[in-house]
Amino acid sequence: MRRIAFALLVLAAACTSEPKAPPAVLPEVTLPDLSRTEKSVQEQIGASYQSLTSKANDAEAYGALGNLLLAAEYFDAAEPCYLHAQALAPDDPRWPYYLGHVYMSRAMPDKAIPSFERALQLRPGDVPALVWLGNLHLDQGQPDLAEPLYEQALSRQPGLVAALFGLGRAALAKRDYTRAVDRLEQALSADPRASIVHYPLALAYRGLGDTATAESHLRQRGSVEVGPPDPLMVALRDVLHSAAAEEERGERALNGGDFPTAVSHFRTAVELAPDNPSPRHKLGTALSLAGDTRGALEQFQETVRRSPGFAQAHYSLGVLLAQSGRLQEAVEHLSTAVRLDPEFAQAKYGYALALAQMKRYEEARTQLAEGAALFPARREFADALARLKEGRSQK
Amino acid sequence: MSGKFYYAEIIGPGAAMFDADNDGDLDVYLVQGGSIDSQATSPAGPGGRLFRNDLVINPDGTRTLRFTDVTERSGIRSHGYGMGVAAGDFNNDGCVDLYLTNFGPNQLFRNNCDGTFTDVSRQSRTDDPSWSVSAAFVDYDRDGWLDLFVGNYLSWRAASSMPCFGPSGRPDYCSPNTYQPQPSRLYHNNHDGTFTDVTAAAGLAGDFGPALGVSTADFNGDGWIDIYVANDGQPNQLWINQRNGTFRNLGLLSGTALSAHGKAKAGMGVDAGDIDNDGDEDLFVTNLMGEGNDLYINSGSGLFEEQSARSGLGVASRAYTGFGAAWFDIDNDGRLDSLIVNGAVQTIEALRRVNDPLPLHQRKLLFRNLGPSAGSGQATRFEDVTARGGAVFQLSEVGRGAAFGDVDNDGDTDVLVANNNGKPRLLINNVGARNHWIGLRLAGGPGSIRFQADARPARAGRYGNSRDMLGARVEIILDNGMTLWRRARSDGSYASANDPRVLVGLGQSTRAPRVHVVWPDGSTEEWSSVAIDRYTTLTQGSGK
Numbered sequence: 001m002r003r004i005a006f007a008l009l010v011l012a013a014a015c016t017s018e019p020k021a022p023p024a025v026l027p028e029v030t031l032p033d034l035s036r037t038e039k040s041v042q043e044q045i046g047a048s049y050q051s052l053t054s055k056a057n058d059a060e061a062y063g064a065l066g067n068l069l070l071a072a073e074y075f076d077a078a079e080p081c082y083l084h085a086q087a088l089a090p091d092d093p094r095w096p097y098y099l100g101h102v103y104m105s106r107a108m109p110d111k112a113i114p115s116f117e118r119a120l121q122l123r124p125g126d127v128p129a130l131v132w133l134g135n136l137h138l139d140q141g142q143p144d145l146a147e148p149l150y151e152q153a154l155s156r157q158p159g160l161v162a163a164l165f166g167l168g169r170a171a172l173a174k175r176d177y178t179r180a181v182d183r184l185e186q187a188l189s190a191d192p193r194a195s196i197v198h199y200p201l202a203l204a205y206r207g208l209g210d211t212a213t214a215e216s217h218l219r220q221r222g223s224v225e226v227g228p229p230d231p232l233m234v235a236l237r238d239v240l241h242s243a244a245a246e247e248e249r250g251e252r253a254l255n256g257g258d259f260p261t262a263v264s265h266f267r268t269a270v271e272l273a274p275d276n277p278s279p280r281h282k283l284g285t286a287l288s289l290a291g292d293t294r295g296a297l298e299q300f301q302e303t304v305r306r307s308p309g310f311a312q313a314h315y316s317l318g319v320l321l322a323q324s325g326r327l328q329e330a331v332e333h334l335s336t337a338v339r340l341d342p343e344f345a346q347a348k349y350g351y352a353l354a355l356a357q358m359k360r361y362e363e364a365r366t367q368l369a370e371g372a373a374l375f376p377a378r379r380e381f382a383d384a385l386a387r388l389k390e391g392r393s394q395k
Numbered sequence: 396m397s398g399k400f401y402y403a404e405i406i407g408p409g410a411a412m413f414d415a416d417n418d419g420d421l422d423v424y425l426v427q428g429g430s431i432d433s434q435a436t437s438p439a440g441p442g443g444r445l446f447r448n449d450l451v452i453n454p455d456g457t458r459t460l461r462f463t464d465v466t467e468r469s470g471i472r473s474h475g476y477g478m479g480v481a482a483g484d485f486n487n488d489g490c491v492d493l494y495l496t497n498f499g500p501n502q503l504f505r506n507n508c509d510g511t512f513t514d515v516s517r518q519s520r521t522d523d524p525s526w527s528v529s530a531a532f533v534d535y536d537r538d539g540w541l542d543l544f545v546g547n548y549l550s551w552r553a554a555s556s557m558p559c560f561g562p563s564g565r566p567d568y569c570s571p572n573t574y575q576p577q578p579s580r581l582y583h584n585n586h587d588g589t590f591t592d593v594t595a596a597a598g599l600a601g602d603f604g605p606a607l608g609v610s611t612a613d614f615n616g617d618g619w620i621d622i623y624v625a626n627d628g629q630p631n632q633l634w635i636n637q638r639n640g641t642f643r644n645l646g647l648l649s650g651t652a653l654s655a656h657g658k659a660k661a662g663m664g665v666d667a668g669d670i671d672n673d674g675d676e677d678l679f680v681t682n683l684m685g686e687g688n689d690l691y692i693n694s695g696s697g698l699f700e701e702q703s704a705r706s707g708l709g710v711a712s713r714a715y716t717g718f719g720a721a722w723f724d725i726d727n728d729g730r731l732d733s734l735i736v737n738g739a740v741q742t743i744e745a746l747r748r749v750n751d752p753l754p755l756h757q758r759k760l761l762f763r764n765l766g767p768s769a770g771s772g773q774a775t776r777f778e779d780v781t782a783r784g785g786a787v788f789q790l791s792e793v794g795r796g797a798a799f800g801d802v803d804n805d806g807d808t809d810v811l812v813a814n815n816n817g818k819p820r821l822l823i824n825n826v827g828a829r830n831h832w833i834g835l836r837l838a839g840g841p842g843s844i845r846f847q848a849d850a851r852p853a854r855a856g857r858y859g860n861s862r863d864m865l866g867a868r869v870e871i872i873l874d875n876g877m878t879l880w881r882r883a884r885s886d887g888s889y890a891s892a893n894d895p896r897v898l899v900g901l902g903q904s905t906r907a908p909r910v911h912v913v914w915p916d917g918s919t920e921e922w923s924s925v926a927i928d929r930y931t932t933l934t935q936g937s938g939k
Contacts (some may be wrong), residue, residue, distance in 0.1 A: 030748075031920075032748050033747055033748055036562045036566060037563040037621065038563065038564030038565075041563045041564055072563035073477070073561060073562050073563070073744075074560050074562070074743070074744055076744055076748070077744070107684065107714035111903070139706070139710060140702030140704060141706075143709075144706075152530045173655070173704070173705070196656070199653055200655070202648075203650055206648065206650070215648060221647070221657065240562060240563070242562065242563055243560070243564055244560050244562045245490075265760070273564060276558060276560065277557065277558070277559065278558075286705075307557075309552075309556070311555045341550055341552055341575075342550075343525065343550035343575060343577055345548060375578070377578060377595070377600040377602075377603070378593035
């Protein structure tokens with residue numbers, strides 16, 4: 001483990017009022033074991049760390065290293081960086097705010113709460129800090145402490161979904177179902193995409209005895225999260241230059257339907273980690289969705305060349321080849337996908353369809369029958385089998 | 396560990412406490428993995444081990460525990476990469492059989508009632524080739540024969556294993572979302588040594604996730620046993636028995652599918668028990684680090700409220716990845732406490748920083764039930780007593796399975812912990828003896844309708860042909876009017892099989908309590924006085 005040869009900084013507490021001031025004796029800033037990380041990340045973090053030697057009194061330098069480590073999910077290592085930054089710039093609300101997130105990630109609510117409180121002291125009414133602090137209290141079974149924080153956030157930003165969601169959940173925790181319904185309905189009205197709201201809303205209706213409405217909301221429930229607008233945390237998304245970070249950015253763009261941006265991020269990820277099949281496979285998918293079939297085929301082919309055991313890539317390649325009329329090649333790749341993963345239902349179905357397209361009906365029938373037995377919940381196997389039989393009888 | 400981040404190597408193992416030789420004490424089966432080689436067609440390993448309990452009760456009442464490895468002579472030859480184990484007498488001959496879940500085909504071993512077992516996997520048609528982890532014997536159709544529910548996990552193959560990376564690009568174990576979940580299976584017992592896969596017919600095929608934990612109990616109080624499945628990263632299922640051979644998933648409406656927030660968590664271990672002594676089965680599910688474990692309190696009708704925050708169980712578990720867990724009365728005070736076995740599934744960076752060769756290990760957690768607290772709206776509160784639990788609670792290990800049972804027959808619940816890549820631990824309870832207790836073996840079954848799969852003379856167990864009546868519920872009425880509800884079960888926890896006997900703490904009460912039993916077939920019987928501080932067998936048909 002590498003260590004900075006700084007003596008421990010002993011700083012006078014800069015803030016005398018409650019909540020608690022940062023610790024007087026600060027822990028050493030050390031780097032995590034970066035030996036297995038990507039080279040680009042090693043270089044980025046290493047350079048940031050080295051810069052501390054010439055910027056020993058620069059809060060920004062410590063904060064920047066903390067940001068890199070937090071983005072890379074080295075939470076333990078990020079903590080002392082932010083503590084140093086906080087000690088050097090005690091009036092800057094960013095550092096206790098990031099510390100709050102570090103402690104939340106480390107499941108240390110007893111430290112996260114005072115950190116967010118300190119951030120709020122430095123930037124009163126900061127909406128993200130109010131919401132995160134409210135969430136922490138709610139998670140601790142303290143809805144009474146959470147509610148005024150959400151209310152304050154709401155007063156500063158009317159219609160804020162995260163605050164309404166928090167207030168709804170707090171009311172639900174207190175079994176005030178009427179109020180919970182009211183707040184959660186408001187949250188959904190403010191952002192109908194926030195599908196996670198449907199679940200607590202359903203439970204609130206259930207509490208009121210309205211099972212039909214509860215079931216209706218359960219059918220609509222999803223996983224789209226509700227968080228406060230959070231510029232400081234959003235900024236962290238872009239600090240790390242790694243394949244995994246680029247892949248994540250690509251996925252965000254892909255999910256948002258922005259295929260050219262997705263292609264760009266996945267391409268960068270492939271450049272950074274050419275042996276990792278995942279971003280290359282996603283690049284193929286993004287290219288395909290962007291309409292570049294040829295480019296997609298190239299990426300899928302390269303993926304299976306480098307990772308012949310990647311069943312999903314064989315499947316994607318097989319589907320694209322079938323769509324391009326290259327049935328013989330499609331069948332080969334789809335059969336490989338099935339061989340590699342016999343429980344890969346989509347591949348088995350795609351394989352059967354490709355066989356049928358090639359008029360290899362008996363083989364298609366065998367695949368469909370096996371699929372119907374193996375995946376009884378998937379009706380498409382039985383349906384296709386019936387269609388195949390129907391076609392034969394008509395002949 | 397292979398160093399190749401093979402997914403299967405971090406999921407097992409489980410362990411079983413069951414009376415293999417019908418001598419009245421709990422023997423032990425330890426599941427083992429082995430090595431996974433992407434080139435090999437099936438994983439290789441030493442196989443699980445069966446240990447006979449040679450318990451000696453000394454004249455002064457003290458116990459001497461010793462175990463003997465009897466695997467070779469038992470005939471248990473496990474193959475595949477072991478994950479978990481379930482125990483139950485599927486052929487009603489009075490001897491407990493063993494079902495092994497594997498990464499690879501599962502195995503069913505019929506107990507021959509003579510200390511040996513026969514592999515009947517293929518002939519019984521339970522050799523599910525999927526990757527299974529937890530399983531449970533359950534008489535869901537009340538015909539007196541134990542059926543089998545097998546929780547299946549993911550579609551993963553070593554040969555097609557994909558590398559996964561953290562945000563910095565460091566390799567790590569994948570998340571379950573990387574692979575396709577596999578449908579669980581319900582096998583109906585045909586009463587002739589074979590089973591029929593009724594997954595689709597029972598309505599279970601359409602809704603499934605990566606199953607890791609299974610608990611069976613009557614959650615809606617209608618007298619029919621239901622099935623709860625904890626899924627890894629997807630909504631859990633609560634399969635409510637429709638009393639006609641089919642089930643309906645009411646996980647979402649019941650409030651047990653997701654966290655209070657509405658998010659699917661990484662459900663691992665699970666157990667059901669009446670933690671608030673109100674006569675219904677509450678649920679506890681262990682989850683991933685950062686998520687916290689969930690406590691679902693039953694209203695009595697099968698509708699639940701998630702109370703992990705209010706109870707104190709949620710926040711205290713957030714820093715851990717929980718696996719095996721159970722409700723059991725550690726101090727015999729009449730309230731169900733909890734022990735949770737932890738171990739991460741992704742590298743803990745703080746351990747990696749100090750070059751720990753196995754940077755997944757975590758401490759266990761022990762919670763004491765404090766009963767209802769006025770300050771929390773009468774919710775049951777738990778106190779974290781890990782620090783007072785003894786030296787073993789300071790050990791940091793990669794915990795997975797945990798089997799709960801009274802291994803030394805002294806009237807309190809001991810715990811067998813199965814560690815991944817480490818020694819098992821047998822935790823002997825030293826606090827239960829401070830209070831009084833009753834121990835019940837709930838026995839019954841068709842008895843005379845015995846199945847003989849082969850021409851050999853049929854043998855019977857120590858208790859004749861009666862078997863443990865898994866799923867039977869017991870109401871214990873104390874002299875102070877207090878009523879406790881418990882149930883006979885061997886399932887729950889994680890990939891493990893528990894002592895099917897019911898052990899009930901009585902606190903300082905010295906009066907023999909009245910006991911009311913609800914048998915799995917719905918019939919009820921009562922015993923007006925059951926002796927305290929000893930085990931008693933209550934056989935169906937012998938009460939009032």
